[in-house]
Amino acid sequence: MPEAVAQELRYIQAVNLALHWAMETYPEALAFGEDIALPGGPFGATKGLHDRFGDRVFDTPISESAFVGAALGAAMRGRRPIVEVMYGDFMLVAMDQVINQVANARYVSRGTWTAPLTIRTQQGYSPGACAQHSQSLEAWYAHTPGLRVGLPSTPRDAYEMLRTAIASDDPVLIIENRLLYPTMGAVPQGGPVEPMGGARIVHPGSDVTVVAWSRMVVEATKAATTLAERGVSVEVIDLRWLSPLDFTTVAASLHRTGRLVVAHEANLTGGFGAEIAARAVAECFWDLEAPIQRVGAPDVRIPAAPTLQAAVIPDAAAIVAAIERVLEEAGTQP
Numbered sequence: 001m002p003e004a005v006a007q008e009l010r011y012i013q014a015v016n017l018a019l020h021w022a023m024e025t026y027p028e029a030l031a032f033g034e035d036i037a038l039p040g041g042p043f044g045a046t047k048g049l050h051d052r053f054g055d056r057v058f059d060t061p062i063s064e065s066a067f068v069g070a071a072l073g074a075a076m077r078g079r080r081p082i083v084e085v086m087y088g089d090f091m092l093v094a095m096d097q098v099i100n101q102v103a104n105a106r107y108v109s110r111g112t113w114t115a116p117l118t119i120r121t122q123q124g125y126s127p128g129a130c131a132q133h134s135q136s137l138e139a140w141y142a143h144t145p146g147l148r149v150g151l152p153s154t155p156r157d158a159y160e161m162l163r164t165a166i167a168s169d170d171p172v173l174i175i176e177n178r179l180l181y182p183t184m185g186a187v188p189q190g191g192p193v194e195p196m197g198g199a200r201i202v203h204p205g206s207d208v209t210v211v212a213w214s215r216m217v218v219e220a221t222k223a224a225t226t227l228a229e230r231g232v233s234v235e236v237i238d239l240r241w242l243s244p245l246d247f248t249t250v251a252a253s254l255h256r257t258g259r260l261v262v263a264h265e266a267n268l269t270g271g272f273g274a275e276i277a278a279r280a281v282a283e284c285f286w287d288l289e290a291p292i293q294r295v296g297a298p299d300v301r302i303p304a305a306p307t308l309q310a311a312v313i314p315d316a317a318a319i320v321a322a323i324e325r326v327l328e329e330a331g332t333q334p
Contacts, residue, residue, distance in 0.1 A: 018162040032083060065094045117171045121174075148165070149175065149242045164193055205224065212237070213264065216265055237249060260288065260326070268297065
C-alpha cells in the first residue's frame with residue numbers, strides 16, 4: 001500500500017477530492033442533487049464532477065423528498081448514490097424518506113436489502129443567513145437507529161470521513177459546516193479508507209475535558225490556547241462521529257481530568273451534548289469532580305442580523321467561561 005501524500009487544501013477542496021475518488025473507485029456511484037452538475041454545486045463541492053463523469057452526475061428538481069427517495073431506490077438496486085442536500089434545514093423536507101425508509105432498509109427487509117447511500121449536507125449559521133438556513137439539527141439524526149452521522153471539523157476529516165461514508169454499505173449522513181469551507185489543512189491522499197467511528201484528541205490537557213464537534217472544535221481549541229496562557233491545561237476532544245459514538249475516548253479523558261464541558265452550536269435543550277453529559281454521569285460519575293457544563297445556543301431561532309447572531313452563537317469566549325465555571329465548582333481557580 002503506497003504511503004498517503006499530504007497536500008494543503010481547503011475544506012471544500014477536500015470534499016471535492018473525496019467525491020472524485022468515490023466516482024473513480026466505484027463505477028456504480030452516482031452523484032446528484034440541486035445544482036451539483038453543471039453549476040458545480042452551490043458551494044463548489046462538486047466542481048468538475050460532471051465534466052469528468054458525465055451523466056453519472058446530474059441535477060435534480062427542487063424536491064428533496066423525491067431525490068432522496070430516488071437515491072434509496074437506486075441504492076437498493078445496486079448503485080452507490082451520493083446525494084447533496086443544499087442546506088441542512090432542507091433535510092426536513094425529506095425526513096420521511098430519511099428516517100422511515102433509508103434508515104429502515106436493512107432492518108425491515110431482514111437484511112435482504114442494503115442501502116449504500118451517502119447524504120451530504122451543511123448546516124450552521126453564517127452572517128446574514130436566516131432562520132431557515134442556520135439550524136444545527138444533528139441530534140435528530142443521531143437519535144435514529146440505522147443511520148450513521150458524522151460531522152468533520154478539518155479538511156482531513158472532510159476527506160477521510162466522506163470516503164468512509166461512501167464506502168459503507170449502510171446509509172451515512174455527513175454534515176459539513178459552511179464556515180469551515182475556506183479553512184486550510186493538510187490532507188493525506190492515497191491511503192486506505194478509515195474505519196467508521198472514533199473520536200480524536202486534538203489538544204491534550206489534564207485539568208478539564210472539552211468535548212465538541214464540527215465548528216465548535218475550532219472554538220474549543222481557541223479556548224484551550226487562551227487558557228494555556230493562564231496555566232490551565234484543557235483537553236479538547238473532537239467527537240467526529242455521533243453515530244457510532246466513541247464514548248470510550250471521552251471516558252478515558254474524564255478519568256484523567258475529572259471535569260467536563262460539552263460544546264455545540266445547536267440549541268442547548270435536547271442537543272447532543274445532553275447525551276454526552278448523561279453518559280458521563282452514568283458511566284464516569286466517580287471520576288467527576290464538578291458539575292458538567294454545557295455550551296450551546298440559547299433556545300431561540302437563529303437571527304439573520306450579524307450583531308444578533310453574535311449574541312446567541314456560542315464561541316471560544318463562551319467555552320472559556322464554561323471552563324472557568326467548572327474549575328470554580330471543583331475548587332480550582334484558573
